Amino acid sequence: MPGDLGRRDAFRVSGSRTYGIFSADYTLSYTYKNTNVTNQATTYDNLLNTPSFIPLSQLKDWKNNKFANINGYFNDYYDNPYWTIGNVRYKTRDNALSGNMHLQLKPTSWLNFSYRLALTNLNRKYENTNADKTYSNYSQANTHLYFSNYDGTGVVLDSSQGTKYNAAHGGQASYYMYNFSNFLITQDLLATVDHSLNKDFNLKVTVGTTYIDNQINNTYINAGSLFFPVYNVNNLTGSAGLGGTNNTTTQSNYTEEARRLGYFGEATVGYRNWAFLHGSYRTDIDSRLSKDNRYIPYYDGDASVVISDMIPSIANGKIVNFIKLRGAHSLTGNVSALASGSPYIADGAYKTVGSLVGVNGIAVGAAGYNGNSVGFPYNGLGGFQLNTTIANPNIKPEKVTENEIGLEMGFLQNRISLVSAIYESKLKDGIVYATIPNSSGFTQALVNAANTRNRGIEAEIKATLLKTANLTWNLGVNYTYNESKVISINGGQKSLGLGTNGNQNTNAYAVLGQPFPVIEAYDWVRDSATGKVIVDATSGNPSRDPNLKVMGQATPKHILGFTTTVIYKNWTFSATADYRTGYKILNQIGSSMDFSGNGWTTALTGRQRFVFPNSVVMQGGSMSTTRISRPATPTSTFGPACITLSMPTT
Template sequence: MKINFKHPHFYFRKGLLMNIMRTFIFLFCTTLFALTPENVLSQQSKIEVKENKKMSIDEVFDLIMDQTDYKFFYEEGIFKGLPLVTLKKGTIKTNDLLKQSLANANIDIVIGKNNTVIIKEKPKSVVSVLQKVKITGTVTDFAGIPIPGANVTEKGTKNSTQTDFNGKFVIEVANNNAILEFSYIGMVSQEKPASSVVVNVQLKENTTELDNIVVTALGIKREKKALGYASQEVKGTDLTAGIASGNFLNDLSGKAAGVYIRKNTNFGGSTNVISRGVKSLTGNNQMLIVIDGIPINNSTVNSSTASQGARNTYDYGNAAMDINPDDIESINVLKGAAASALYGWQAGNGVIMISTKKGKATKGMGITISSEFSVGSVDKKTFPVYQNKYGQGYGPSYDAAGNPKGVPVGPTGAFFTIDKNGNQVVTTTDDASYGVAFDPNLSVYTWESYSPYSSKYGQKSPWQAAKNGPISFFQTATTFNNSVSLEDANDKTNFILNYNNFKETGILPNSELKKNNASIKLNHKFTDKLSTSVFANYMTQSTIGRNSSGYTGDNITGWFRQWWGTNADLKSQKEVFENSGGQNISWLMGDPANGNTAPKTMDNPYFTRYKNYQSDERNRFIGYGQLDYKFTDWLSASGKASIDSYSELREERKATGSINGSFGLSRANVPSGYQKYVGSFSEQNYQFILTFNKKIGDDFSVNALAGVNTLRTKSNSTLASTDGGLIIPDIFALSNSVNPSPFPLETENNSAVNSSYASVSLGYKDFLYLEGTVRNDAFSTLPKGNNSLNTFSTSASYVFTNHVKADWLSFGKLRASYAENPQGNIDLYSLNDVYDKSNPFGSNQIYSIPNRSNNPDLRPVKTTSQELGLEMQFLRKRVGFDVSVYKSLSNDQIFPVDYSTATGNSSRYVNAGSVENKGIEVQFNVTPIQTKDFNWDIFVNWSKNENTLVSLASGIETLSIGGFQGIGIVAKVGHPYGDIVGKDYVYAADGQKVTENGLYVMTTTTNNVIGNITPDWIGGLRNKFTYKQVSFGFLIDVQHGGDLYSLDQAYGQHTGLYESTAGYNELGNPIRNTLANGGGLILPGVNKDGTPNTTRTPRPEVAGSIYGYKANPESAYIYDASYVKLREVSLGYTFPSQFVSKMKLTDLRVSLIGSNLWIISKNLPDADPESGVSAGNLSSGYSGGSLPSTRNIGFNLTLKF
């Protein structure tokens, strides 16, 4: 073991978290650089320091002799007058301890037989006072921040001093030939000649002497080498390397092996975080989020997890987006069940452990100001490229005799509508682009011709593609992220106060998200035994104009991608909206040639964004108070009380003048309406832990804890809406309902969980560790007498470098673990039957029995898991890897099965079935170049998970998980989770597609497996370069495999939007020409008799006759979801300390940053493979109507005073 030598400035720069106080004058900052030989004693020998203390050199020798076989012989009083040695709790190499203790001693060391060490005082030299030279200077860290308490020693003498608060020192040396030695805890010591009267030194981090301390379950800090399970740390500085995204979970993507971050392109949308595969078929698979040891709520509200009302059409994000990344010191990802076992039922999916920042010592009040501004533009690779050859229309229509119902214009046979004056009018009723071929020599009446608010009113226009297509609808996104922090510390107290203001405007008009976040963290030491820690965080968030998601009328991008006229100009749509004072004048008119100019099936996009908008607000408080009492140096107690509470308001509006559409609780087609959701959530945690840490003899150590926890959760909500429309236009209130408002949907949940747990870790000679944990959770929601669930784990760690002697091998460890844990709680309303309340019939109230029966005997899913791991570091940790292999089996899945209808129910929830996950995770690091001025670090994360549904209930082979427009997502026995099912082509024996009458034949069944949503593997590659004050880094994020269904392609090809529908055939003619004009295709395939298809497709001029969902099965629109993305780029410059000092600052940094700048590779056309409806189990596998991705570039300025 090695002692954790870290000082406050080092923490601030590198993001490591330790519980020590600020160095104050000369207390707590004495550390001395040895004048003795480099390796007097065995390099493998180490000493354990049980607590922070100061010791005399004699006491240090006693400590070494107690824990080793060495014996020291020296003359009594030889060390008289030398300063005490400051030691920190932890372990330190015996050589390093000896070196530190004797730094100021003028002695010789002789190693005798049988581990004897003889120490003699060197002969004293006589130096004339007249020869002494006065040297001054400043000691700073690599960032130029002054280091108080650094040791400055004249080499070979006892002459030494320490730097003051400003890092300045004054020392008198024998002459200009003297050598000065500079040292500080956690820094690389340096020697400088006293050849000048001013000597300035910059100390660098000594990473080779710092053991890796990580934060584990319950916020307990452990040496990573003692852990028998996988964990991975992400520094706060690495987390915020890119542009602020508004959700810190997005910033984890590609930075932790085995963690699948599934985000989407929704404005303010939710993010899915899964570790080591899906374990619950119908339950929550997201990782638990913990702040300073306290679990917090991360609920997701989106259309995939709810079925009506405010939860039907918008992705309201997840609660984790309330967390301010600027508060995060570090994140430790606990991926295995053994790692998270102390959290029991809450953490079966793994844990994201967040450690918040603490105050650090500065001269006066430390102030940090950070300001970031970025702009974003649509990534055109994620938006359709429209064909520009044909305009609005579905092609010609024909009567029963096959004659066109109009006068054909051009070789496609398509025609315009003719008004009463014989003028040609664009078919404004058609939401497709299979119309007449563009010809600017043709002049026609368009929708603008019939709107008095258009500059083209009453005029004909050239028949051509729109100059301002849908991509012009999107605006430049902006993000402002400003924060300020105040911090200070002394020997008893430290605090940090943070405030952050975040404002983002999206690429859609009238979209804005604002967040304000204020937090304070205070640590205070009352006595050497009693201390406290307090954390309080208050957050507000308000959003207006989230994009509607899924297949809904208000999803504008759905129209853009699926149902659109290529001649429709968005600039004209904006013009009439503004000139009319906000009226709904659409390009898709009913029948303007005959006087009907009302919107037919689509509202004006600007009307939708500015009139039919939603808004939401959330206010949240997270806080805790903790008391710690130290009975002895090996026994302590901790009590903590915490709360996580928030309230929400969500409003949705449908303005008067809108097209009739489904809205409100009744989901009726109405022309206007208003809907309101009010909810609150509160979770209180009370925790008490007794901790035992003791060295037993020379060989054994025990780290143990026992604790109890009580959790109380309350939530309630009310959802109400108008019915039949609004009485007074644009008055959005429940009282403004045409019909009596439906009874509101009200919910209330109260639950409690009482828990007890214990953990014991045994260490042997610093190389072998065995650990076991056990936890019991008792639930108020489960039946009495059968409401208790157990979690247990065991793990082992063997540090084999203690027995393998090789200069090239820096560290090596084998680890293994086993765990059994419940997988989450059970929803309260899945256990007991309740009545469904319907609207009254007259004066009679109506209640009904649900079709699905609940089951009071349900138990949570139970997972057993095993893990093996190997960690190795080489060449002074310049090369290393960490590999984990794991396997888990999750039994007692919860899902409904068919039930006797005689009971009044059609199905009933049961426990049955098993899901297996097995995989491998790899972390790799290498430093190819490391010089004084230049450093290059590479970090690789890679993981592969194989998921298999082992079984379901007896007689059941397939379970429906959910569905989207056109497809279903199922779990099928023997298959990975997330099979995509739908219609497929019919294939001949040789694999060719079967045709009939020139068109492909499709299956009549819809349960064909046509894809799977699970990726084959995921990975991330980070590069970091530093050259003097310049830093550069980038992150590449990769997903390989997984499939998705594109509704955009299925519908957009049907309506003729995409370039692929307007090409040429093998004859060199436009495919859309009629057969008589050489159009159509001969599709590759065979007839039912096996002969090659030679029949040309009939009616190629009609929309959907060749392309799209009517002529092809869903399998035609399954795409590989793989991608390679340049996720983050940063270029930074830290100004030199001399310049910074002149500016009266302690640090000054500027950075150019970018996010999502380049999709290097993808297979999905015209969209981002990560786009989806929302988070949750159905967050992947479907792409339809999603926003395009945004490429962001910005600038950051950080000042420290």
């Protein structure tokens, strides 16, 4: 992005030493990172809502070009992208320190003890500055609007649309910042036995324990409106907020901590190095769960046979020289959904959100909060509100049971290899944030609800197409097919909302019998027999169906990937590409571009009046196609592009 700056400096020291049966090594690193970037989402949105014929490259100088500043810019609703780049900035400074120590004791050739300690500490200071947007008196009072006439032959002056929209929604400069720290400690203690029992059998056993402690602290100050653009919390028109901004609830003041202690063991028995039997078991104790549910189980059993080693003649074959069969069964416990995808377990710990009620009656951090908090506490009286997410002390680990059978083969002395597998996995008690009616006083609840099944195949072919003394060319192709299905939803429900981003037309759902998850959205009212859109017999306008419809699954059913690597002497060049299909994605850009007249739909009929394509009307209790007349004067328009959707019927 133009104007974005970034710097990263890293320092690392390491060492190792061996004393007979004892060895030790360590690594210590420090990383400094400093970035200064703009709001990429807003800049991108402003750009997309700018017609392609606007010479944006001539509008970079928003300080001196009267057509580039906030007063003279042509768009009533969207700012000049270059103004946003210059005036909305996000500055981040990270100081990260990490250390790793590994101690190892090997009293015999077949017995080994090891201890590993890893520490990571990240300190971050984050600042957001938004420049003053005070419009001139002319911009706030002028009502002149010019646009092309319906025939595209001239320009029309319209003074009935009011003043420049943005001019009535300006604001003072604002500032907010937070200080964030994340401390993570991980310890592992292992004992490993790797011993040949006799000339045919080998045994490898590992037992151990692991411990994780994660602490996160966040201190957030929202300065709201400033007297003038000196960006600090002392230059306020009101009191500093204790968390949140005008348009986000993701920041507040909090301290989180979570711990996890695990015990595990695994064993592998090998026979003549061509048959292997492996099993493992692990239990984690997670502080984020209640006392009755905090034990998370894992177990695995698998076996493999290298047929080409069992039958030496195959290994010496000219065409097929490697064959391996494998099978596995496992159960995995998981609570990562508590952290909503974060790699840090403390993010899954229960915490309260900002509950101080602002002067305008809106909680600090909630949408619409104005940055001031002088309403409460008032004269010693505190104001509080409930967290809108229902906490669940009885949440249990979700469990995934998986079965897999695989085949590996090598051809032409392993210049061509094949790895393939078929699998089935079942999820029980999936953890989701389920949407609930606002009438309950809450918006979502943390529940064990989803029970799903996944079936699929995976295959990968790799080949060395060219190999000389100095040049090697490898090519790989992989394919994955995955079919998912919601088997049941706890509580006997047939559909469960998985959260919303605030737009009424976008939802992810778990629906009984459907893939998991699916996208549900609103559609036009359609004729059940033909699927055609029903339009009003008088206006010709379609209407929205009040019920959400399943639009498709949200995860790919087919993934086709390609990899290639060229190695020339000490140089390596690689490329990767993949193609995904069999699913739908949510794209919210359409409504914005239609609003500005930049969407492809606004030019389907040359920006002239049109009849909704392939639609039907209700006549005499049945659906029929009706001829539509084109009067000289349109009866309804859509958006600033003045596209007429429909005309009276004849």
